Amino acid sequence: MSLSAEMQAKINAAKERLDAHVREIVEWHFNPETGCEYWLEKAKGYDFDPRKDVKTYEDLDKFPFFEDEDLRGGPVRKWVPKGNAGKPVYVFETGGSTGIPKSRVVSEDHKIDYELFSETLPDEYFPKGADWLMLGPSGPRRLRLAVEHLAQFRGGISFCVDLDPRWVIKLIKMGEMQMMERYKSHVIDQALTILKAHPNIKCMFATPKLLEALCEKVSLKSVGITGVFCGGTEMTPQFHRFAVEELMEGGYFAPTYGNTLMGLATHKVPFDPADNWAIIYYPPAPRAMIEVVDPDEPRKVVGYGETGRVRLTTLTKELFIPRFLERDECEREAPCAAYPWDGVRNVRPFSRFATSVVEGVY
């Protein structure tokens, strides 16, 4: 890959910023004065000193792969860094349709992540001061509060629906597909009611399936929606095209990839027809990095355009997650001008896991 000098300079600057950020975050989490119980205990078993031996992003390979099973159950306070003592704590859960869910404690990360994401939204389509519809999961999900904060940060108010994704997954597992459809209709009915009653709503978050379902009932344009931020579940290139060409009616479609551990990866801009509607995401570096690694040698990053497993590293003062192997696969994407670091293309469930992920409407 030959790069212009300007692009190479951007990549180098981003890398320097990342390395500096790594040093700062590792120092924070492994300093007995500021770190959390979980990492301080873990460090006792390491044959290296994170504070001395981790100088660059690559040095994070010294850590074992993070096991997200450690996030299941309590006490959740073991994850709160001492340096953040006294701040209000939220707990966000992921999964949990059966058994104990995985939890992440947060004070401000969700707000910071979505304030950064806000910068990527064009004001023309997501007007400042406009209200939002949050057509996604309610309950102990990060997404619900994050979208509400996004709306508030942009001067709007977020209207929410009741949606319990755990019940949806149970219905699917029970084979109650008709009941699942009725529940989906119940959610869409709530959205339609909100949209009719509140004409200042111009922006919305929706999962792909709920966006489709809403558009089966109403024209987004006719109810005044000009921008949709979409995420929560897998999106295919065909869905991307379908949404832009047929659902949005000239509105702006912002696909995202995110989860409770990472935050939010945003789509490549500007839109490039040569990408053939591929879904290309870039992580919110340096707060999180996503890489594509060889599934058999997950320390090894694959070449650009090659397929591999998604590996996440989260680097905030509230959460340190080194080298976590996600249950997704994709192709590695080269840096772009807006995001001079690695991205991912067409993320989808990891094909080596035999059981398919039950996503339902969420």
Next chain:
Amino acid sequence: MLHIPILRKGNSYKSVDVSRVPHFRTRETFVELSQANAGLIRRDLRDLDSIQAMLAAFTTDRLIAMCRQAADYFMNDTLPVGDESQTPDDYVRQLSATTGMPHVLVRKNMSKISGVMAEMKSVLDGLTRGIDLKILDDGFGTHEGHSVSFFPRTNSLGVILPSNSPGVHSLWIPSIAMKVPLVLKPGSSEPWSPYRIAQALIKAGVPKEAFGYYPADHGGAGAILQSCGRGMFFGDSSTVGKYASDSRVELHGTGYSKVVLGDDVVDDWEKYLDVMVASITENGGRSCINASGVWVTRHGKEIAQAVAERVAKIVPRDAEDPEALLAPFANADIAKRISGIVDSGLRESGATDVSAKVRGERLVEVDGATYLLPTIVHVESPEHPLANREFLFPFASVVEVKPEQMPEAFGPSLVVTAITKDLKLINRLVNSSHVDRLNIGAIPTMKIAWDQPHEGNLFEHLYARRAFQRAMTA
């Protein structure tokens, strides 16, 4: 690379998502198939009333004439396939390439499909039990001296199609003559037939809007069945099961068809060997109307041995060989799994693979293609796990059963050919809810009559009768 697009109300749409269908032998991609996302399908199916109105504008006689014309186009004309042209020979070669079906069998199925279009009048007479077809145009009329009125229950018929044999397409084609638009999801390795049928009908004058063609995954299939007022679903027992309680969907699952020799004729079993062999092996043993069981009261071992010897003569041949009767598996893993299931059943006492001695290995690879050779199993009782199994190759169990167990022990059976003159047995078969289509006498299970619909009646599926009275004066 040949690409088959989606048809959205008859208009081609090339999806970003494609499935690559391989050649059964080389495993190299032979054709790309646009894949429809479920939301796109649901969006297209929101309002089909206007399209149904387009079909309703034609008389049934006119639509029957179009079907007759389409039969000729289907058999003899060059028709579009995606951006390319497809001659009849191309169709045969292409269908064989992705399914493994020998050319001679493809041509037989082609004739069957063409036949149903050419004989649409007879088909509708059979389905409607002989009503004056003008009643479908007017909505009411007189039948056998009584006023009758019929109305369509739906504005579309969604059909989830299989890949095993093109012959099944003959079941849904009459929908067009009955003025109900079609929404088709082709089988993953047999996209050819429904596309060509649609093109033949369009060329014959049927509005292109009457055809939705949506290659898709299970989610797409669900969207079709959910959105169409009436559906047909071809699949194995595990896939169609979840629609068992949905009366809008007509299920076409495993057939478990049988040849039955009554106690009164079983001593003369040699006379009926041809019927048994034909029922088991025609069309490569891939149809739900192929017999997967021969049920007898005596002589099971001898019958199994004789049938095994006959079917052992059916061996893999080149796809273009006019003598070819056996289709390889497009996916070798499926063949291995099926053979494993048979072996697993044989490990339970009471069953013998009678073919083993005359056939050799069941699973063979010839010229890079994987075959399951015809297999006849002798089973001592109806309770054995192999007594009532059906697989995608010429397989049959010869099951010994007590006379009084017939037909209760059969279980659900799509076709039963009962060779008997025993009126009591015939009476029990006639009254059995397990038997869908019943042949009395030495008629192969594969032999169908257009005026004898089976697996549900498409007219009754698509139309309902209402009570109707009309005053003689206004």
